[in-house]
Amino acid sequence: MYWNKTQLKYIINLYCINTSDYPTVFFMITFIYLINQMDNCIFCKIISKQVPSYIIDENEYVVAILAKDMECFGHTLIIPKNHFENVFDIDDNYLKEFILFTKNLAVKYKDKLWATGVNILNANWKAAQQSVPHLHFHLIPRLPGDNMDTWPKFEKYEWDHEIVLQKIREKIF
Numbered sequence: 001m002y003w004n005k006t007q008l009k010y011i012i013n014l015y016c017i018n019t020s021d022y023p024t025v026f027f028m029i030t031f032i033y034l035i036n037q038m039d040n041c042i043f044c045k046i047i048s049k050q051v052p053s054y055i056i057d058e059n060e061y062v063v064a065i066l067a068k069d070m071e072c073f074g075h076t077l078i079i080p081k082n083h084f085e086n087v088f089d090i091d092d093n094y095l096k097e098f099i100l101f102t103k104n105l106a107v108k109y110k111d112k113l114w115a116t117g118v119n120i121l122n123a124n125w126k127a128a129q130q131s132v133p134h135l136h137f138h139l140i141p142r143l144p145g146d147n148m149d150t151w152p153k154f155e156k157y158e159w160d161h162e163i164v165l166q167k168i169r170e171k172i173f
């Protein structure tokens with residue numbers, strides 16, 4: 001079950017009146033912070049229809065809209081209807097719904113739009129160039145002759161694969 005903003009505000013009011021213990025107050029402040037984030041979030045405004053958008057498809061959990069700056073035909077944003085900042089704070093069950101929705105739309109683009117490929121792009125946090133702090137995937141249908149290059153450009157560097165592998169594995173396991 002997922003609460004909407006009105007329900008959350010009601011719950012906070014209810015608890016703030018009846019409690020003075022610090023953990024609960026801290027909990028409530030976190031809730032209020034999240035609600036303010038939702039109030040200022042362009043994607044939350046699109047989802048609540050305060051801001052108009054071009055909806056391609058949606059279900060209970062996820063919506064797909066045309067990107068505002070649609071630099072290429074069919075550039076689509078896939079957005080969970082609940083506010084999650086990025087992949088680090090979405091819960092696993094919601095993430096499954098999000099990924100399945102994305103896959104199903106990608107299949108439709110392949111079968112019905114005759115896309116010869118699709119890019120599914122995602123950024124997490126500012127350092128990774130996340131522009132809107134509400135989790136989203138970019139789904140880009142690739143059409144014959146589109147001549148786009150969606151890969152980032154890196155300077156070539158000769159890494160020692162054995163050393164890199166060892167460094168990563170000793171840190172993450």
Ligand SMILES: [Zn+2]
Pocket residue numbers: 037038041042043044045082083084133134
């Ligand atoms: Zn949002």
